[in-house]
Amino acid sequence: xxxxxxxxxxxxxxxxxxxxxxxxxxxxxxxxxxxxxxxxxxxxxxxxxxxxxxxxxxxxxxxxxxxxxxxxxxxxxxxxxxxxxxxxxxxxxxxxxxxxxxxxxxxxxxxxxxxxxxxxxxxxxxxxxxxxxxxxxxxxxxxxxxxxxxxxxxxxxxxxxxxxxxxxxxxxxxxxxxxxxxxxxxxxxxxxxxxxxxxxxxxxxxxxxxxxxxxxxx
Ligand SMILES: [Zn+2]
Ligand SMILES: [Zn+2]
Numbered sequence: 341x342x343x344x345x346x347x348x349x350x351x352x353x354x355x356x357x358x359x360x361x362x363x364x365x366x367x368x369x370x371x372x373x374x375x376x377x378x379x380x381x382x383x384x385x386x387x388x389x390x391x392x393x394x395x396x397x398x399x400x401x402x403x404x405x406x407x408x409x410x411x412x413x414x415x416x417x418x419x420x421x422x423x424x425x426x427x428x429x430x431x432x433x434x435x436x437x438x439x440x441x442x443x444x445x446x447x448x449x450x451x452x453x454x455x456x457x458x459x460x461x462x463x464x465x466x467x468x469x470x471x472x473x474x475x476x477x478x479x480x481x482x483x484x485x486x487x488x489x490x491x492x493x494x495x496x497x498x499x500x501x502x503x504x505x506x507x508x509x510x511x512x513x514x515x516x517x518x519x520x521x522x523x524x525x526x527x528x529x530x531x532x533x534x535x536x537x538x539x540x541x542x543x544x545x546x547x548x549x550x551x552x553x554x555x556x557x558x
Contacts, residue, residue: 341465343490343499344384345542349373351403351441352545356501357384358484364462365390368482368501369398369544372407373441381407382414393462396454397421398503398544399476400428400447401516402435408447418451420460422471422478426450428517454480464488470531472505474524475512479505481532483539497538500551506532506541508549509557529558 344357348371355372359365365385372378385392392415397404400421408419428435429447436443454460456471460482467482481502490496504512506528514521537552 341487341490342388343487346370346372346377346381346384348377348381349403349406349441351439353403353406354542354544354546355381355407356542357381357390358465358467359388359390360462360464362463363389363391364393366394366396366460366462366465366467367392367411368396369404369503370395370407370411371404372410373444378407378410381411385415391415392417394460395419396460396467396482397425398481398501398505399479400425401476401504402428402432402439402441402443404503404544405429405432405447406441406443409445412448418449419447420452420454421450422455422480423450423453424473425476425478426453428476431517456480467501472502472524472527472531473518474514474520474522474527475504476516477518479503479512481505483535497540498536500532500535500539500541502532502541503544506549506554507543507545508541508547508553525558533558 353371355370458469
């Protein structure tokens with residue numbers, strides 16, 4: 341697969357484009373917050389002749405869904421996320437005020453619910469859905485067990501896209517909309533730290549890490 345990361349909007353959200361050799365693409369939190377950022381995303385998609393098949397959200401805090409309206413409109417896909425976070429799409433104005441993040445156009449409703457154990461798949465790329473509540477009720481991580489060749493590199497270890505569940509050296513805050521630190525820690529320990537140690541983690545904010553490195557903190 342090809343993996344491209346973008347860091348978007350004033351909250352520095354890491355968004356990802358995963359694509360296969362046929363040009364099918366999965367977008368994870370492509371949270372473009374301005375026209376320039378939308379154009380940067382569109383340019384990458386056009387230049388690489390990609391067809392967007394899925395628009396995935398790790399969770400529905402506003403900083404992660406700012407690009408949804410643009411992506412949905414431009415590529416004809418609907419956002420997919422966990423049902424327990426869906427209520428936050430009704431609170432986009434409130435979140436915009438609370439976070440001080442301008443809302444240019446609200447995200448459309450979810451077109452598909454993703455739950456624990458589901459998989460999202462295009463040819464050659466299979467993502468497993470892992471539900472870890474606590475940063476938000478419906479927070480999910482996407483786990484790619486066998487990424488194969490990534491950006492021309494062979495024998496790449498498993499990849500994890502956990503949104504704001506876990507960061508390099510810390511975890512997500514639990515003081516927002518149904519957050520719960522106990523549930524978060526329990527979920528991280530039982531569902532993420534049990535993944536292979538060499539798994540490369542691409543958090544929703546900040547630098548990459550590995551499961552082995554994060555295990556030290558728990
Ligand atoms: Zn968040
Ligand atoms: Zn975030």
